Amino acid sequence: MSRGNALEALIAGLHGNPTDKADWQAVIALANHTLLTPDLFSSLARAGQIHQLPHDVREYLRFVHGCNRERNLRLRAQLREAVAVLNRSGIVPLLLKGAVPLFLSSAGRVPSRMMSDLDLAVDAGEETVATACLEGLGYRDVAGARGMARQKDAGMLELRSSRANCFAPPKLVRRDGLRVKIPPAQSRAMHWMVHDLLKEGDYWRGRIDLRHLHDLARLAESDDLDWTSLQRSMSDRTARNALDTQLLALHHFFGTRIPAKSAQRRIVRFQHWRRIFTATHPIIGAPLRLAGNLAWGTWRFSRAYGLARCRPSDLLRRVARTLFNPRAKI
Structure with missing residues (x-):
């Protein structure tokens, strides 16, 4: 199957419309490469079309989706732990990219988005204290990469300095005793x-x-x-x-x-x-x-x-x- 046909079938799947006679091996290879395999499963499942797929394809997508769900649950717990220790020092972090829907997700339910790290930002004057807080949890800088990590975690945590933009200020969100800022x-x-x-x-x-x-x-x-x-x-x-x-x-x-x-x-x-x-x-x-x-x-x-x-x-x-x-x- 050509890359163009595989891409067309993947996009159709993300819309919840599986393509007839798709080369699912090529589609899955492209979904794996673009980190969209869990999203492909969840899109087809929400549309009630997952059972239209061949059995082996369906079970593979279900397996990857399940593994990613467990990983995101671990990332969610990791994020909440980091936010809690920062809050105790009076720091309210700004959540970025995938950390936003992960934090806002309800208990037991997490987004299907595949993630490798957690992105947080703090004010420039808070970076030193924030870094010390995370080091107190066991985080250490990763050589050759931007971010901090612990061996037991599912992903790295990247702490950066927040920057102003021309849009509305971030919104303060309180959830389960934790405080974060969410960008518009x-x-x-x-x-x-x-x-x-x-x-x-x-x-x-x-x-x-x-x-x-x-x-x-x-x-x-x-x-x-x-x-x-x-x-x-x-x-x-x-x-x-x-x-x-x-x-x-x-x-x-x-x-x-x-x-x-x-x-x-x-x-x-x-x-x-x-x-x-x-x-x-x-x-x-x-x-x-x-x-x-x-x-x-x-x-x-x-x-x-x-x-x-x-x-x-x-x-x-x-x-x-x-x-x-x-x-x-x-």
């Missing part, structure tokens, strides 16, 4: 977009993080996102082009309603076409992907993101990791 939906959407398209370079490299795109689609369904205000908040023309390219992908894969003007600029339409083409034709689209990697590398060097201070061996390792590690992207 606009901020959460912008965080995902800026992280993937600009920080990870997906806009230049022609890549798509399908799991994050699925997250954005679900966020748009549950909250009234103002895409126009997001566009206005972008720092420059490149950032606005990147956002509109992501909006076109949202509409293409998940039918999300977006402003009509998002598709007006030629560069945006070309970037959207390039991402879809390389996602569905990874072999013949390889030259486009290589050109994008080179463009992103040039952009990074032009802004000296700490690369000039790297030793040659470290720089080569980072280049190789950047070019050859797909990181669950398509």
Whole structure:
């Protein structure tokens, strides 16, 4: 089965509509690569379509979903423990990305989203105290990675400094005696977009993080996102082009309603076409992907993101990791 057909069948499954005569081995391989296997099962189960799948496919998806559920329950307990120790020191952390729905989930029920870490932010003046609190729980910095971990846990915990944005302030949420701050939906959407398209370079490299795109689609369904205000908040023309390219992908894969003007600029339409083409034709689209990697590398060097201070061996390792590690992207 071609990558394009497998991608089409996976998207249909995430909509709760299993495709007839799908090559489920190829679909599952793509779902595993993009970290969407548990979401595929839960989407089909909610739609009452899970029994339409072949028995072995259904049982495999059920098994992965069950394992991920147990992992997320452990992550949820880990998150609550970290929030509790921070609260005792007067710190109310800001939850980011997957930590938000994980904290808000009811007891015994957790999101099906596959996660590898927990992201929290505190005010700059609270970082030292917050780090000491987590070290008191046994957390230690992980060599070669951003984050802290304990051997007994299901995932790492990444503590960072919170940054202001142009949207509404975070909302204070109290649950079971714990206090956290939840960013508004606009901020959460912008965080995902800026992280993937600009920080990870997906806009230049022609890549798509399908799991994050699925997250954005679900966020748009549950909250009234103002895409126009997001566009206005972008720092420059490149950032606005990147956002509109992501909006076109949202509409293409998940039918999300977006402003009509998002598709007006030629560069945006070309970037959207390039991402879809390389996602569905990874072999013949390889030259486009290589050109994008080179463009992103040039952009990074032009802004000296700490690369000039790297030793040659470290720089080569980072280049190789950047070019050859797909990181669950398509």
